[in-house]
Amino acid sequence: MxxxxxxxxxxxxxxxxxxxxxxxxxxxxxxxxxxxxxxxxxxxxxxxxxxxxxxxxxxxxxxxxxxxxxxxxxxxxAASAAEPKGGTAPGADTAMLAAGVEEVTVEIGLLSGIVRDLAAVVATQDGEIARLKAEALAPLVAAGPVPRPAVPAPVSPIPVPTPAAARPVFPTPRPVPPPRRAPDAAALPGHVIEVPSTEEPAQADRERAREAALIAALIAAFDGGGLEVHLQPVVTLPQRKVASYEALARLRVEGEVLPPEAFLPVLERHGRTTDLDRRMLQQVATIARHLAGRGSEAAVAYGLSPLSLFEPGFLRGLARVVAAEPALAGRLVVALPQVSWRSLDAEQAGALAAMRGRIGFSLDRPADLRFDALSLAERGVTQVKVPADLLLRQASARRHLSDIAVEDLVAALGRAGIRLVATRVEQEADVPDLIDLDVPFAQGSVFAAPRAVRAEVLAAPPAPLPAPAAAAPPEEPEPPPQRRPFRDFLRRAG
Missing domain, CATH: 1.20.5 (Single alpha-helices involved in coiled-coils or other helix-helix interfaces)
Structure with a gap:
């Protein structure tokens, strides 16, 4: 107004x-x-x-x-008019929709597994075909070109035009002259005859044969027991006390120990990364049992391959293994790359949520420092691993930084219950800088290099693990009173 x-x-x-x-x-x-x-x-x-x-x-x-x-x-x-008079239950449509989405997700997972297996089979067949070609061409390359007698060049006649009515519909192919041996340079003075060299094709064939032999050696070593487990400790700062371990895969080929960068692409090409993760998780569980038997509280972490998440039944099998051994709760940590945490589908998120509390989760191999701490904490992540160069060399990695200052990153993650671990610490001069940033844990060659686990530890039978704290067992019930004859009672009374 x-x-x-x-x-x-x-x-x-x-x-x-x-x-x-x-x-x-x-x-x-x-x-x-x-x-x-x-x-x-x-x-x-x-x-x-x-x-x-x-x-x-x-x-x-x-x-x-x-x-x-x-x-x-x-x-x-319009909606109220179209709704049936009887009505439906409030959560019936939601339950039906969730069931349909889950069924479609399972079908998509199965189809992705079939496509991946088909790609692995095709890649293996391509490698076998290349190897057979190299073996077939090796004798021909070693023998060299076959000399042929010199054939005088035929005199080409003068072409006579043919009438249009007499020309055939399909032209007759011209005969291909046979290959001729290069004439001797002495017979043609003043002229240099260039003969095509066969060294370059032979070198390429040898390279392909060598690559095929190397791939076959890697696969044979992986199938034949050449897989080794190395442990690298994660220490506290500034005390440098061992807090946990990370299990790293190594492959021994002809006496030489290869890092994952040398054999992991070959395993991915042949669809063997899931087998690698299964075998490594079994050995990591054995190591966790051994540490628990010795009274150690240290956990053992292992970084899964992103391809294993799409393998049908892999996460469910891991959940069954963890559920069968409740004493491993908190001692086994599974690490996933940042890309995998950002692109989890409904089935994968549900399988990981079912293992929450029984197994630890970690984020490693980050592409940037833009962490959603609350979302990660809701998924059960308790640890984030970041390379030391990404934390300390902000000038060269400015595009990887987040809106939060690096000095406040540790506090922001700590408020959500997530610990920050600086990895790949290779220089002693970086340790004081990490301490200034309040980084609580670190890992790298400065503290300890990865060491192989003894074979007797992996081959030993599982040691009995201390069961988690539970309620005290109920006392044994008192035995029922025995019935005695009346004469015994009189005898004791007298």
Missing amino acids: ARNFGRPGSLLALGALALVVLGPLAVVSPLLALLALAALAGLASLLAHRRSAALATRCDKLSAEVDVLSKRLLRIE
Whole structure:
């Protein structure tokens, strides 16, 4: 009400001001008073125009809102009219939709596994075909070109044009002349004859044969027991006390120990990464049992391959293994790359959620420092591993930084219950910088290099693990009273 009253009030005030000012001015200078009156009239018209435009805008906005409300009302009425009289349960449609989505997700997982197996089989067949080609060409390359006798060049006749009516529909292919041996350079003085060399194709064939032999050696070593487990400790800062371990896969081929960068691409090409993860998890569980048997509280972590998440039944099998051994709770940690945590589908997220509390989760191999701490904590992640270079060399990795300052990253993750671990610490000079950033844990060659686990530890039978704290067992019931004859009672009474 006050707002509507103030609009004409300003015009009245403007008119009163004009009368008070222009009255005496008209007596002194009529022309100047006329000009001032015209200016005031223009100002009044401008104010009136602005107010009318604002009112028109508000009317249009109110009209649009009324239109939206009417459409919503019509939709609600149509939905209520189309709804059956009997009605359905409140959660029936949601349950049916969830069941349908879960079924489609399982089908997609199965199809992805079949496609991946087919790709692995095709890649293996391509490697076998390349190897057979190399073996077939090896004797020919070693023997060299076969010399042929010199054949005089035939004299080509003068071409005679053929009438159009006599020309065949399909032209007759010209005969290919047989290969000729290069004439002796001495027979043609002053001319240099260039003979095509067979060294480059032979070198390429040898390289392909060598690559095929190396791939076969890697696969044979992987299948023949060449897989080894190395442990690297994770220490606290600044005390440098061992807090946990990380299990690293190594492959021994002909006496040489290869890092994952040398054999993991070959295993991925042949679809063997899931086998690698299964075997490594079995050995990691054995190591965790051994540490628990010795009274150690250290956990053992292992980084899974992203391809294993799409293997049908892999996560469910891991859940069954963990459920069968409740004493491993908190001693076995599974690490996934940042890309995998950001792209989990419904089935994978459900399988990981079923293992929460029985197994630890970690994030490693980050592409940047943009961590959603609350989302990771909801998924059960308790540890984030970041390379030391990404934390300390911000100038060269500016595009990888997050909106949170690196100095506040540890505190932001700690508020969500997530610990930060600096990995790949290769220089002693980086340790004080990490301590200044309040990084609680670190891992790298500065503290300890990865060491192979003894074979007797992996081959030993599982040691009995201390069971988790549980309620005290109930006391044994007292034996029922025995019935004795009445004569014994009289005998003791006498």
